[in-house]
Structure formats: structure tokens, C-alpha cells
Amino acid sequence: MVSSPWSMLLKLRCVTIDVTGTLIAYKGELGDYYCMAAKAVGLPCPDYKRMHEGFKDAYTNMAKQYPCFGYAEKMPNIVWWKSCVKDSFIRAGYEYDDETFEKVFKRIYSVFGSSAPYTIFPDSQPFLRWVREKGITVGIVSNAEYRYQDVILPALGLEQGFEWDFGVFSGLEGVEKPDPRIYEIALQKAGNIAPEEALHIGDSFRKDYMPAKSIGMHALLLDRFKSPDAENWRKAGALVLPDLVATQAWLTAENSSSQEAASYT
Incomplete structure (x- = not known):
């Protein structure tokens, strides 16, 4: 300057x-929020480290495949995140049935759409x-x-x-x-x-x-x-x-x- x-x-x-x-x-760690969502539907808390790595890889993959949260494909925001969160759990070694995952995802999507984690x-x-x-x-x-x-x-x-x-x-x-x-x-x-x-x-x-x-x-x-x-x-x-x-x-x-x-x- x-x-x-x-x-x-x-x-x-x-x-x-x-x-x-x-x-x-x-505020806190990603694992805190994923753990709370899993526990709320009666599931054991996922491993923090595996969850963090799983999310990092899943997010990178989604951002590469569908940049800007699926902007070019006109992908609804919730669809982009659902795919990302599901892949995060799978990469971390947790595969839930559709009904269970839906309950977990709704809690995660809701909390990250609020001021709570920030x-x-x-x-x-x-x-x-x-x-x-x-x-x-x-x-x-x-x-x-x-x-x-x-x-x-x-x-x-x-x-x-x-x-x-x-x-x-x-x-x-x-x-x-x-x-x-x-x-x-x-x-x-x-x-x-x-x-x-x-x-x-x-x-x-x-x-x-x-x-x-x-x-x-x-x-x-x-x-x-x-x-x-x-x-x-x-x-x-x-x-x-x-x-x-x-x-x-x-x-x-x-x-x-x-x-x-x-x-x-």
C-alpha cells in the first residue's frame, strides 16, 4: 500500500x-454436534477424529463435484448438505438406515442453520x-x-x-x-x-x-x-x-x- x-x-x-x-x-468441534444429533435418536456418539476426517473428505468431494453448494445444478441447499453429511458418516464408518439417518440429518442441518455453533x-x-x-x-x-x-x-x-x-x-x-x-x-x-x-x-x-x-x-x-x-x-x-x-x-x-x-x- x-x-x-x-x-x-x-x-x-x-x-x-x-x-x-x-x-x-x-464453537467447539464438529464432533460435538454430530454426537448430539446421534445421541438424540438413541445412537452411540461417533468417534470425533473419524467424524472430523470423514466430514473433511466428504465436504472436499462435494465441493469439487458440485461447487458453490450445487449452484450450477440448481441443487437445493438441503440436498447438497444431506449428501455431504451422509457421506461424512459413511467415510467415518457409520452407515445408518434411511429413517435413522433422516432424523440425525435434520438435527445437524437445523443446528448449523442457526447461530448455535458460532x-x-x-x-x-x-x-x-x-x-x-x-x-x-x-x-x-x-x-x-x-x-x-x-x-x-x-x-x-x-x-x-x-x-x-x-x-x-x-x-x-x-x-x-x-x-x-x-x-x-x-x-x-x-x-x-x-x-x-x-x-x-x-x-x-x-x-x-x-x-x-x-x-x-x-x-x-x-x-x-x-x-x-x-x-x-x-x-x-x-x-x-x-x-x-x-x-x-x-x-x-x-x-x-x-x-x-x-x-x-
Whole structure:
């Protein structure tokens, strides 16, 4: 980012931001929710490690076969997830009859369509409101399906019209990070603004920083969990900050530049 006598904030018309790992985080482990669903219908709790690995493989396979939650195939969201969850159990070594699986799946689908498995970082709502109060448009950019927009974010206190202005969700747009087109869609939704008038904030070098920078946007990364990769991100030229409090301070500092962020990293 180019240094100037003004704060970065004065150069921006739009801030786009990632969701998971940036604004919100998962509570507990995947196994917790799969175990609760199984126990609720009288089944023994699945093995956490096997369940985690099974889900990871099943999700990767579904995302490859039917990207963006089946967007191109017009696959209903619930159908995509049912296939993914069933495959997760099978890969973990659990094969239930259809009636039993249906009961387990309904509980899993319901809980992950609510705010229950998530927690919001305490600095998320104040930061987004502060940005909007400065007259800057806020956009959400996420590899997520429609329930993030319609249910999960509002239930966590992040509402459209209050904390954010527009959303670009892969399940609704048919494009997902790290495809730079998802950021181009965001710029269009922000009012066809120039890339240099926008800043993207995320937690992935590959999915957030690189594609946003590739189309000319400003970008920075949050390292909320002290990732071992953070030092490599810095070496590659990325601005890395610990949280949105430090981001707000950086945005308002005169001569905002990556070097001046050193005190926060």
C-alpha cells in the first residue's frame, strides 16, 4: 500500500470482509454436534477424529463435484448438505438406515442453520458499525450458503442495513474464493467502484489476500489465532494485524502503511 499524508480511511469507499475466522468463529468441534444429533435418536456418539476426517473428505468431494453448494445444478441447499453429511458418516464408518439417518440429518442441518455453533468476536459489530458511520460501504464476501445471510449473521447480531450493506455469498453467486471474480462482484455491488477504493479484510492468504490484491484492491489479514503461517504472510508482503481493534487504529493512522503496522504484529 502506498504511503500518503492521509489515513487509509479517507481513500476508501468500500470495505469487504470475510466471515468465518474474521467476524465469527466455530464453537467447539464438529464432533460435538454430530454426537448430539446421534445421541438424540438413541445412537452411540461417533468417534470425533473419524467424524472430523470423514466430514473433511466428504465436504472436499462435494465441493469439487458440485461447487458453490450445487449452484450450477440448481441443487437445493438441503440436498447438497444431506449428501455431504451422509457421506461424512459413511467415510467415518457409520452407515445408518434411511429413517435413522433422516432424523440425525435434520438435527445437524437445523443446528448449523442457526447461530448455535458460532460465536461472534467482540470487536466485529463495533468495527463494522464504525466503518459504516464513516460513510463507507461494508460488504460481506464469504464461501457460504444463503443461511449465513438470512439466518446466521442476523442471529449473531450482524444485520444487513446495520453492520453491513451487501453480501457476496458463493452459494448465491455461483463463484467462490479464491476466484477473483467474487471480489469483482463485490465492487459492482458497492456501486461499481474502483478496486483502489476498496479494502478487503480476511484470514486466508490464498482465498482473501491474493485474489483481492490481484484485481487491485487493498487487502490485509487478521491473525486472530496466532497462525504459524502468519510470518510467511508478512514475508510475502501482506499486512497482518491481530484483530479489528488494531485494524481500526491502522485505518485512522496518518501515513498508513504496512511498515507502520509493525507495532500491532
